[in-house]
Structure formats: C-alpha cells, structure tokens
Amino acid sequence: MDTKKRMEQLRTMFERVVDPLGYKFSPDEEIVEFLLEQEVMLEKENGSPYCPCQGLTGERDHDMKLVCPCIPFHREHYDAMKRCWCGLYVHKDVKDPDSLIQIPLKEFLESRNKE
Amino acid sequence: MDTQKIIDDARSMLRKVAEPLGIRSEAEDNNKDNSQETKELSLNDTEKGQDKSGNVVILYGLSTCPWCKKARNFFMEKDVTLDYIEYDKADEDTRKSIEEECSSHMEKLAFPVAIYGDDVVVGYDPKKYADLIKR
Numbered sequence: 001m002d003t004k005k006r007m008e009q010l011r012t013m014f015e016r017v018v019d020p021l022g023y024k025f026s027p028d029e030e031i032v033e034f035l036l037e038q039e040v041m042l043e044k045e046n047g048s049p050y051c052p053c054q055g056l057t058g059e060r061d062h063d064m065k066l067v068c069p070c071i072p073f074h075r076e077h078y079d080a081m082k083r084c085w086c087g088l089y090v091h092k093d094v095k096d097p098d099s100l101i102q103i104p105l106k107e108f109l110e111s112r113n114k115e
Numbered sequence: 116m117d118t119q120k121i122i123d124d125a126r127s128m129l130r131k132v133a134e135p136l137g138i139r140s141e142a143e144d145n146n147k148d149n150s151q152e153t154k155e156l157s158l159n160d161t162e163k164g165q166d167k168s169g170n171v172v173i174l175y176g177l178s179t180c181p182w183c184k185k186a187r188n189f190f191m192e193k194d195v196t197l198d199y200i201e202y203d204k205a206d207e208d209t210r211k212s213i214e215e216e217c218s219s220h221m222e223k224l225a226f227p228v229a230i231y232g233d234d235v236v237v238g239y240d241p242k243k244y245a246d247l248i249k250r
C-alpha cells in the first residue's frame with residue numbers, strides 16, 4: 001500500500017486510541033509526518049507500526065510494548081513528560097511541544113520514588 | 116520532512132565542519148585521511164572532530180528517530196569527537212553490547228543515548244548535552 005495512504009490510516013486509527021488516554025497528535029506537524037512515515041516503514045519491515053525512537057530486540061515481550069501507541073505500557077512515565085517518548089503524542093492541553101523534554105526512565109523512577 | 120532530506124542536511128552540515136578541519140590538519144597525513152573520510156560519511160561512521168580533551172562522545176541512536184538526528188547535529192556542531200552508532204543498523208555483536216550498556220543504566224533502549232566518559236544522557240536534551248561536554 002502507498003505510504004501516504006497508510007500514514008493517513010494510522011493517523012485515524014491512532015487518534016481513536018490516544019484520545020481516551022488524554023493525548024492528541026503533537027501540534028508539531030513536521031515531527032508527526034516524519035514519525036508516521038517511519039512507522040509505516042517499520043510496519044513494512046517488521047509487521048507492526050513499531051516505535052521509531054525505541055529499539056526492537058526481537059524478543060516478543062520487549063517488542064510488543066513498543067507497538068505504537070505504546071502509551072498504555074508507559075503511562076506514568078509519559079504522563080510525567082506530557083508526551084510520549086517520540087513526541088508523536090502530547091497531552092491534550094499542550095500547545096508548545098518544544099517546551100517538553102524527554103525525561104529518562106531512570107530519572108523518572110528516581111523522582112517518583114522520592115515522592 | 117523525509118529521511119533523505121535529514122541525511123542530506125546532516126551531510127552538508129558535516130561538510131561545513133569537516134572543511135576547516137581539513138585545512139587545520141593538512142600537516143598530518145592521518146588527519147587528512149580523517150577529513151576525507153568525514154566527507155564521505157555514511158551513517159554509523161565515526162565522525163572525527165578535534166576534541167581537545169581527546170575524549171569521545173558515543174551516541175547511540177536509531178535511523179528512524181528524529182531526536183537522534185537532532186542529537187547528532189548538536190554534537191557535530193561542537194568541537195568534540197563523535198562516534199554515532201545506529202542500533203537498528205548495527206551488527207549483532209554491537210547491538211548486544213548496546214543492549215547491555217543501556218540496561219546497566221536502567222534504560223530499555225530508548226534513544227538517543229549519549230555517553231561521554233562515565234556520564235550518560237538518555238533522551239535529546241541540549242542543556243544536558245552542553246553540561247556533559249563541559250565537564
């Protein structure tokens with residue numbers, strides 16, 4: 001299938017999944033287009049639209065948590081960043097996605113344990 | 116934005132970095148080779164700058180990750196030696212060692228990962244990167 005067409009299909013499907021989780025597509029359309037295109041490529045190569053920013057190991061348990069949108073598996077971490085790791089999705093109230101940074105998992109867990 | 120454009124942009128930026136290095140290093144054959152090599156950069160090559168401290172920034176990324184490319188561009192603009200390795204394009208042994216290295220930092224292969232000496236920065240964060248290479 002044509003890449004652009006598949007990107008649009010994924011966009012519609014993903015929208016339905018992330019909306020009830022409190023997320024929306026990033027207002028940074030350039031990043032969104034780029035990431036969706038990578039996901040279509042990853043889907044062609046690996047069978048699912050995997051995360052473009054996290055590494056696949058070939059182990060099922062690891063990889064299945066990286067099928068986009070992976071938000072349910074990383075919910076607390078992503079909620080703390082107000083974005084997913086790739087920045088494809090952001091919290092619905094986010095207007096300026098550039099102001100959000102990637103917080104390493106280790107740092108997130110340490111700050112959570114302190115609370 | 117497409118991948119080719121990012122690669123082309125990165126290459127043209129690299130050329131800008133490599134040319135002055137070429138001039139500076141004309142006296143040394145080795146370095147001359149380096150600048151030649153740098154101009155012919157393909158992803159996963161070592162990008163040899165002239166780091167005064169002799170230290171190397173190792174940057175692990177993915178060919179599909181826009182933040183990894185931003186991270187790479189950040190370090191390429193600085194005066195550091197950068198070793199950029201794409202996990203998804205690497206051979207089996209390299210992948211295994213990246214996996215081990217990342218799990219030792221409690222990370223589950225979330226890229227980019229920048230390593231400088233004993234310090235590690237996971238995620239694209241220009242502020243942390245600037246601190247990292249200042250140390």
Ligand code: SF4
Nearest residue numbers: 051068070084085086
């Ligand atoms: S980090 Fe974002 S883009 Fe990557 S798989 Fe998860 S939800 Fe999708």
